[in-house]
Amino acid sequence: MDFNDPTTVGILVAAVVGLLTILLLVFKSLRSSKKNRVLFVGLMDSGKTTIFTQLSQKEAEYPTTTKTFTSMVENKITLRIKDKEREIIDYPGNDRLRQKLIDLIHSGSILRIVFVVDSAAFSKNSRDVAELFYLVALENVDKVPILIACHKQDLTLAKTEKVIRNSLEKEIGLINKSRAAALMGTDGSDEKRATLTDTGVDFSWEDLKKQEVSFVTTSSYSEDFGVHEIASFVRA
Secondary structure (H helix, E strand, C coil): CCCCCHHHHHHHHHHHHHHHHHHHHHHHHHHHHHCCEEEEEECCCCCHHHHHHHHHHHHCCECCCCCCCCCCCCEEEEEEECCEEEEEEECCCCHHHHHHHHHHHCCCCEEEEEEEEEHHHHHHHHHHHHHHHHHHHHHCCCCCCEEEEEECCCCCCCCCHHHHHHHHHHHHHHHHHHHHCCEECCCCCEECCCCCCCCHHHCCHHHHHHHCEEEEECCCCCCCCCHHHHHHHHHC
16 A cells, blocks of 8 residues: 555545444444433522422333432432433532532433522522532533522512522623632733623623523422423433
């Protein structure tokens, strides 16, 4: 084989490119087939486990064994949807478990994310809620859809979906701005932290089109208030 012949070189290059393309398609297919988990995440006491329980009672054909509902342990159920198994994970809201949360999001197994907000405690927790959402959205490298559940809407102090949406938008913009600020490195160089978008303080939900962020309102007591929408999101 004459490697100085342009025709031979062209054929080899085409063969290598074709092989790499096939390998990439196979990798993407295998990665996609692994995605069978729906992740419920939110601050402690946001009501994740309430929705998780309502959904399990409504949808699960066979729940997995769950021994505890503490804030340090994942709760899981398995649903069978269109002849496929889908695992629902109620992830603890404890701050000390954030790195494990990031690892889970990066695992390539997450199909969808339900982000639960305590609407009644939102006024005092808005910054913490925004920071957790920022982390989840920033680490959502696969750009899976995110449903923000504005929970406990039946309570007197509950903020409306519109208020929560607008407040989170403002807080995320402020986090963008602070993260985008140049940091002086120990060697005298400028460093920048990763930001969710490049729109800075002018962040809007339209900036996250690739992640398909949507909102729903849910209740602490009524299983018909928002659970149907969440069930549809999980099944999709």
